[in-house]
Amino acid sequence: MGIIIYFIILMVVPMLAQMNVKSTFNKYSKVRSTSGLTGREVAEEILRNNGIYDVEVVRGEGFLSDHYDPKNKKIALSPDNYDTPSIAGTAVAAHEVGHAIQHATGYAFLNFRSALFPLAQLGSNLSYFLIIAGMFVTYAQGVGGTFGSMMLWGGIALMAFAVLFQVVTLPVEFDASKRAMKQIESLNIVNEKEYRHAKKVLNAAAMTYVAATAVAVAELVRFIMIARGSN
Numbered sequence: 001m002g003i004i005i006y007f008i009i010l011m012v013v014p015m016l017a018q019m020n021v022k023s024t025f026n027k028y029s030k031v032r033s034t035s036g037l038t039g040r041e042v043a044e045e046i047l048r049n050n051g052i053y054d055v056e057v058v059r060g061e062g063f064l065s066d067h068y069d070p071k072n073k074k075i076a077l078s079p080d081n082y083d084t085p086s087i088a089g090t091a092v093a094a095h096e097v098g099h100a101i102q103h104a105t106g107y108a109f110l111n112f113r114s115a116l117f118p119l120a121q122l123g124s125n126l127s128y129f130l131i132i133a134g135m136f137v138t139y140a141q142g143v144g145g146t147f148g149s150m151m152l153w154g155g156i157a158l159m160a161f162a163v164l165f166q167v168v169t170l171p172v173e174f175d176a177s178k179r180a181m182k183q184i185e186s187l188n189i190v191n192e193k194e195y196r197h198a199k200k201v202l203n204a205a206a207m208t209y210v211a212a213t214a215v216a217v218a219e220l221v222r223f224i225m226i227a228r229g230s231n
């Protein structure tokens, strides 16, 4: 039973979240916004209204490739969002500006996330190697092998940083969406109905982060259980 629940978390939940974000996005990228503003124009208006003049809005590449790049102070919007006035484009553009506002105002979770990034990257590159090597050595040495167990726990510690990074991503994403909704409402970029639809788009995107984090936590817990069993 436990293993079935585990596989549901690991495979089905993220898949559903991805399917949901794609269909929600497809639906609302076809709904033209009454403001007539493209994603680029929405982003620029919100930036200006928040006194941010040093962030550039550029056309990115690929479906759902939208992101904010804090290093180069750039908001990249996927071509559809950049060029066309749609509800999805409005919501996503406002969300990315939400990240730019977090950056400009020194939002604590964003700073913490940036500080974690190098360790998290090291963790995601190296942890599996250490964990698998640790399990192998433990197996070869027999139960009670200290060296294998050390490698295993070292790998788990590294993985914990990668997981922590994903956990910290959640408040950053939810906060960016909250800021986005506040901005498009107060600047009258959307009407009441559009506000609800924009929220649907951002909620669907947030669920993909929640699902990815659930998977990462489940994976970490599983390795901790394996390591405890091998001691």
Ligand SMILES: [Zn+2]
Pocket: 095, 096, 099, 173, 176
């Ligand atoms: Zn985001």
